[in-house]
Amino acid sequence: MPEIGLNHFLVLSAILFSLGLFGIMTRRNAVVVLMGVELILNAANLNLVAFSKFNGTMSGVMFSMFGIILAAAEAAVALAIVLNIYARFKTVDIGEIDTMRE
Amino acid sequence: MENFDFGVFAYQAIFYLFAILIVVSAAMVVFVRSIIYSAFSLLFTLFGISAMYVYLSADFVAVTQIVVYVGGILILLLFGVMLTNKITQERLLTDVFNLVPSLLIMLAILGSLLYTFLFRAKWHTGEQRTTTVVEPIGYEVITNYVLPFEIVSILLFVALIGAAYIARSDSKVSASK
Incomplete structure (x- = not known):
């Protein structure tokens, strides 16, 4: 087996990114779409930390820390929006919500 | 094999174990139709990525990943699932649309990403960071x-x-x- 290098982590994050994209494109439930977004954010963070490790500097780690913080804020606001959508339309099916007002 | 080193073998075996865990559970997140199964598969994906951060000698990021993602975002998502569905319905399923075009787009993007990463890009790797990352993060946060x-x-x-x-x-x- 070859030594675990940068490419292993890049391949892993590419797979995660494409799976998250697939989830965003195919799911109809808004909460599951958010899970796809989380997968994509994790793929980006994994890339940043991997480059930081094999570069020897701290920039990637710091960027991934800020990325995690932004992901937390994003999840909170997005779920608030989803709850509001559910209160108004009684569904979170993103195929049925196509109006800007009731 | 001549100089078989069990430590290296275990190191790589655990890496591949976690990589397979991440890929399988991430695939379950997006392929399983039950929303609850998706949420719990996401739990395993997040834990696996945390293990990857340990492999990248970024221990602080790994702990932050567990605290923020597993302890915060995943719970928030589960709340979202519970609050936006009628609990009286027995199975929480999500409908699927655009299956074939999405699959094609996913495979195209995956292929192009892998081709770019593995064959086109020539990464200049410098000296690897092997120490813990907690103290440098502290310095960076209060300086740069x-x-x-x-x-x-x-x-x-x-x-x-x-x-x-x-x-x-x-x-x-x-x-x-």
Whole structure:
């Protein structure tokens, strides 16, 4: 087996990114779409930390820390929006919500 | 094999174990139709990525990943699942659409990403960082990244207020009561 290098982590994050994209494109439930977004954010963070490790500097780690913080804020606001959508339309099916007002 | 080193073998075997765990559970997140199964598969994906951070000698990021993602975001997502479905319905399933085009786009993007990463890009890897990352993060936060750190704290504050404002029930109805 070859030594675990940068490419292993890049391949892993590419797979995660494409799976998250697939989830965003195919799911109809808004909460599951958010899970796809989380997968994509994790793929980006994994890339940043991997480059930081094999570069020897701290920039990637710091960027991934800020990325995690932004992901937390994003999840909170997005779920608030989803709850509001559910209160108004009684569904979170993103195929049925196509109006800007009731 | 001549000089078989069990430590190296275990190191790589555990890496591949976690990589397979991540890929399988991430695939379950997006392929399984039950929403609850998706959420719990996401749990395993997040834990696996945390293990990957340990492999990248970023221990602080790994712990942050567990605390923020597993302890915060995943719980939030589960709340979202519970609050946006009628619990009386027995199975929480999500419908699927655009299956074939999405599959094609996914495979095209995956292929192009892998081709770019593995064959086109020539990464210049420098000296690897092998030490712990906690102390450097502390230095960076109070020197180079002090302004982003403060701005991010303001952003979290604003997001907190905004999320609480958006998610509460209709203000006019509650005010008239």
